[in-house]
Amino acid sequence: MTTAAADVPALESLEEEGGPPSAWRTVVGSVEGRIGLVVGALMLGVIAFGRFFAPYSPNEIGVGVQTTGPSADHLFGTDNLGRDVFSRFLVGGDTILLVPLAAVTLAFVVGGGLGMLGAYTRGAVDALITRTFDLLLTLPPLLLVLVIIAGLGTSSVVLVVTVALVFLPRMGRVVRGATQAVVTNDYVAAAQARGERTHAILVREVLPNIAAPAIADFALRITYAVIFVATLNFLGLGAQPPEPDWGLMVAESRNFLSVQPWATLMPAAGIAALSISFNLIADALTRHLTREAARGVVPV
Amino acid sequence: MAEPERPIPVGEAPAAAAPPMSPAPAPAPTPEPARVRTRYARLESVVRQLGAALLTLFVISIVTFAATNIKDPVDVARGALGREATDEQLEAYVRANDLDEPVYVRYTSWLGDFVRGDWGTSPVTGREVREEVLPRLEKTLLLSIVSLLVALPLSIALGLFMARRVGTWSDLSLLIGTVVFAALPEFVVGIGLLMLFAVQLGWLPVDSTALSFGTTAEQAKAYVLPALTLVIAMVPYIARIARGAVREALAAPYTQAALLRGLPRRTVVWDHAMRNASVPLVNAVAINLVYLLSGVIVVENVFAFPGIGQALVQAIGGGDTITVQAIALVMGAMFIAISLVADLLVVYFNPRLKAATA
Numbered sequence: 263m264t265t266a267a268a269d270v271p272a273l274e275s276l277e278e279e280g281g282p283p284s285a286w287r288t289v290v291g292s293v294e295g296r297i298g299l300v301v302g303a304l305m306l307g308v309i310a311f312g313r314f315f316a317p318y319s320p321n322e323i324g325v326g327v328q329t330t331g332p333s334a335d336h337l338f339g340t341d342n343l344g345r346d347v348f349s350r351f352l353v354g355g356d357t358i359l360l361v362p363l364a365a366v367t368l369a370f371v372v373g374g375g376l377g378m379l380g381a382y383t384r385g386a387v388d389a390l391i392t393r394t395f396d397l398l399l400t401l402p403p404l405l406l407v408l409v410i411i412a413g414l415g416t417s418s419v420v421l422v423v424t425v426a427l428v429f430l431p432r433m434g435r436v437v438r439g440a441t442q443a444v445v446t447n448d449y450v451a452a453a454q455a456r457g458e459r460t461h462a463i464l465v466r467e468v469l470p471n472i473a474a475p476a477i478a479d480f481a482l483r484i485t486y487a488v489i490f491v492a493t494l495n496f497l498g499l500g501a502q503p504p505e506p507d508w509g510l511m512v513a514e515s516r517n518f519l520s521v522q523p524w525a526t527l528m529p530a531a532g533i534a535a536l537s538i539s540f541n542l543i544a545d546a547l548t549r550h551l552t553r554e555a556a557r558g559v560v561p562v
Numbered sequence: 563m564a565e566p567e568r569p570i571p572v573g574e575a576p577a578a579a580a581p582p583m584s585p586a587p588a589p590a591p592t593p594e595p596a597r598v599r600t601r602y603a604r605l606e607s608v609v610r611q612l613g614a615a616l617l618t619l620f621v622i623s624i625v626t627f628a629a630t631n632i633k634d635p636v637d638v639a640r641g642a643l644g645r646e647a648t649d650e651q652l653e654a655y656v657r658a659n660d661l662d663e664p665v666y667v668r669y670t671s672w673l674g675d676f677v678r679g680d681w682g683t684s685p686v687t688g689r690e691v692r693e694e695v696l697p698r699l700e701k702t703l704l705l706s707i708v709s710l711l712v713a714l715p716l717s718i719a720l721g722l723f724m725a726r727r728v729g730t731w732s733d734l735s736l737l738i739g740t741v742v743f744a745a746l747p748e749f750v751v752g753i754g755l756l757m758l759f760a761v762q763l764g765w766l767p768v769d770s771t772a773l774s775f776g777t778t779a780e781q782a783k784a785y786v787l788p789a790l791t792l793v794i795a796m797v798p799y800i801a802r803i804a805r806g807a808v809r810e811a812l813a814a815p816y817t818q819a820a821l822l823r824g825l826p827r828r829t830v831v832w833d834h835a836m837r838n839a840s841v842p843l844v845n846a847v848a849i850n851l852v853y854l855l856s857g858v859i860v861v862e863n864v865f866a867f868p869g870i871g872q873a874l875v876q877a878i879g880g881g882d883t884i885t886v887q888a889i890a891l892v893m894g895a896m897f898i899a900i901s902l903v904a905d906l907l908v909v910y911f912n913p914r915l916k917a918a919t920a
Binding site: 294397399400401402403404405406408409410411412413414485489492493496497498499509512513516519520523526527530533534537538540541542545 | 614617618621622625626628629630631632633738741742744745746747748749750753754756757761768849852853855856857859860863864874875877878879883886890893894897
């Protein structure tokens with residue numbers, strides 16, 4: 263109790279001094295953030311290093327009897343082609359981590375850059391950028407991505423670019439809003455008076471001051487992108503067989519759910535754990551930013 | 563597929579969720595002009611929303627056509643005729659389908675045909691696309707609407723419940739619950755429900771294929787799991803939006819003042835807070851509706867539900883461009899129409915909004 267009471271004013275005074283709130287402290291300081299970090303670290307460990315512990319080759323057909331439940335030889339059983347589900351599970355988490363990371367980073371750089379530029383320059387440029395964002399926002403995201411994949415076929419590059427296209431206007435709007443609040447500050451005017459160039463002002467004066475909302479938004483979008491890419495893989499429009507991928511594994515073993523549920527449930531649980539942990543971290547960050555302490559409010 | 567704009571931080575939420583309230587109307591000498599202006603305001607907002615919907619559809623049609631026409635005409639012909647087609651056959655196919663025309667000519671004739679009801683014939687199934695799609699559209703539409711009718715009241719009630727208990731144990735645990743559920747992709751939710759209700763308990767069918775041939779009771783059962791999955795995917799988002807909107811209204815000075823004046827809580831919550839919360843709430847929900855409805859594509863594929871989402875994914879997998887184009891446009895129109903109807907219903911039912919949205 264006392265620590266919590268002491269922490270809140272400390273964090274606030276920190277912000278009033280203008281120092282950026284520490285994202286790390288925020289996440290570690292909340293229960294949901296801590297759960298998210300632990301689960302997330304565990305999942306990252308499985309995705310990064312699991313492949314070194316796989317007992318069988320993930321794509322080798324017939325290492326065991328087809329569609330059997332867990333046994334000493336096959337921890338999660340085998341799938342309908344007699345492949346070892348445990349090995350495929352250990353190897354299959356990388357696309358749903360790497361593709362979202364690449365896509366959201368791309369969206370952040372392009373969308374955030376445009377958003378910052380718009381909020382800084384105002385006028386016609388800003389109007390053009392905002393209208394473009396608004397237009398892109400009206401398009402149903404999944405439909406947009408599916409149509410593009412229908413035209414271009416699927417590959418990691420297509421996935422990254424199309425998913426980035428979905429997130430670009432959304433991230434751009436957040437960055438633009440945050441920049442609007444910052445550009446009126448005197449230090450921006452001072453930099454302008456010194457004759458600094460636009461990109462120098464944006465990178466050196468604006469960017470550090472919008473870091474907090476940008477990081478929170480980034481974390482949130484990663485969660486969404488993980489869901490998005492896992493869904494595309496599930497629909498068979500991302501990773502292609504025989505690649506061991508969690509989303510694809512769920513789709514491939516769905517029809518054997520009543521016989522060998524492990525082949526479906528384990529990859530589904532992997533996706534769920536990864537995305538839940540990211541979402542918990544993002545939520546901890548976001549809630550700190552919006553600081554929803556309801557002080558001085560009569561409870562209704 | 564879910565990933566609406568959660569009402570968050572800096573910039574975004576205020577812009578999206580809180581439209582500028584129209585300025586207080588100037589004191590009118592007679593009530594007459596005020597009423598006239600109100601009627602125009604309502605009409606104007608209807609016209610504006612219709613225009614925005616049409617513009618969005620237009621953009622969807624352009625994007626769809628552009629994306630599906632990036633391929634070289636010869637490749638398209640080869641895709642339709644098979645690998646063994648001779649050059650003469652390919653050329654004949656290109657000419658017969660006007661693939662040698664400039665893109666904008668093909669676009670206008672495609673859109674013109676589509677609007678007139680000629681959606682083309684699928685080169686893969688050899689059937690008329692329109693006859694294939696329309697019965698499926700009915701089922702998809704019904705599934706979406708049923709899910710929305712369950713999800714909207716449920717999530718708004720949940721949001722209100724949470725907003726009235728901000729900071730308490732029940733609010734916090736529900737909040738974390740929404741975070742957990744919002745992080746689950748629709749297909750994971752669907753598989754979980756499938757495992758529980760179809761495989762373990764055996765209450766419901768493992769897929770929705772009964773829709774194509776089953777009895778009425780079987781058909782009704784086929785809707786339950788897909789609809790439930792969509793509801794579970796939608797509720798966490800809308801509940802959070804509702805919680806944010808109601809919370810803001812409850813903390814507003816007018817609510818506090820009303821409460822301190824001694825008005826009954828019931829009156830304060832419903833007449834003061836809820837009415838004001840409904841404006842940003844409706845806006846945020848309308849923005850996210852298109853997003854949330856996309857989940858129907860995934861859900862149909864989990865449950866082998868014979869709707870247009872399943873047909874779309876099959877058509878993409880089979881390289882059936884003509885069907886993809888038709889379904890993309892129909893589905894875009896369906897999403898936009900549903901959110902438009904939601905918007906208009908609210909304008910119609912809530913007298914406050916006729917001024918607020920204008």
